[in-house]
Amino acid sequence: DAGVTQSPTHLIKTRGQHVTLRCSPISGHKSVSWYQQVLGQGPQFIFQYYEKEERGRGNFPDRFSARQFPNYSSELNVNALLLGDSALYLCASSLQKGNYGYTFGSGTRLTVV
Amino acid sequence: TQLLEQSPQFLSIQEGENLTVYCNSSSVFSSLQWYRQEPGEGPVLLVTVVTGGEVKKLKRLTFQFGDARKDSSLHITAAQPGDTGLYLCAGPQNTGNQFYFGTGTSLTVIP
Numbered sequence: 001d002a003g004v005t006q007s008p009t010h011l012i013k014t015r016g017q018h019v020t021l022r023c024s025p026i027s028g029h030k031s032v033s034w035y036q037q038v039l040g041q042g043p044q045f046i047f048q049y050y051e052k053e054e055r056g057r058g059n060f061p062d063r064f065s066a067r068q069f070p071n072y073s074s075e076l077n078v079n080a081l082l083l084g085d086s087a088l089y090l091c092a093s094s095l096q097k098g099n100y101g102y103t104f105g106s107g108t109r110l111t112v113v
Numbered sequence: 114t115q116l117l118e119q120s121p122q123f124l125s126i127q128e129g130e131n132l133t134v135y136c137n138s139s140s141v142f143s144s145l146q147w148y149r150q151e152p153g154e155g156p157v158l159l160v161t162v163v164t165g166g167e168v169k170k171l172k173r174l175t176f177q178f179g180d181a182r183k184d185s186s187l188h189i190t191a192a193q194p195g196d197t198g199l200y201l202c203a204g205p206q207n208t209g210n211q212f213y214f215g216t217g218t219s220l221t222v223i224p
Binding site: 035056058092103104105 | 117119146148153156157158161201211212215216217219
């Protein structure tokens, strides 16, 4: 069975640019969440989507947005990139909206130069 | 300010030693989870504790949820080099739809 897949695995962008990260959840999982992890720290919650609707939002600026598609895959968009946006972006899926254990993808390593 | 504080932040021990990692909060959690993360990978779920005072064992790992559901601990017996990694506690708040991770404990087990 395929796990949570994220693309691309690595990405280099320039300040001010826009980036789109993609995530495919485990088959049958309807909830997708996004996290930002800076090196050496725990992941920070960005968004949770369930049944294509936003169910939770972390403390991130409006430059960050996301959406979930009818097939439950998801995109995370970041506009006007800053150097501080450089991080590992993790996607996690779960069966239900309730947070009882996520399966994570391997992440997208974003470097902003 | 982090909602979930872990201690210690870094831990380097010899193979065969025992260790305990702590996860503390001033807030009540309906459940807490422990994950282990290796470099270049996403976190992998180890266990979920739901009931205050609950103890769960996973081979050499023992997890405990505090009676007040504000803290948790992870104890590893006879650590092995394969236990090396970043250990993270995490959980949802009783109210709201946010999921918080702890500050992390980086464990290195030296052969």
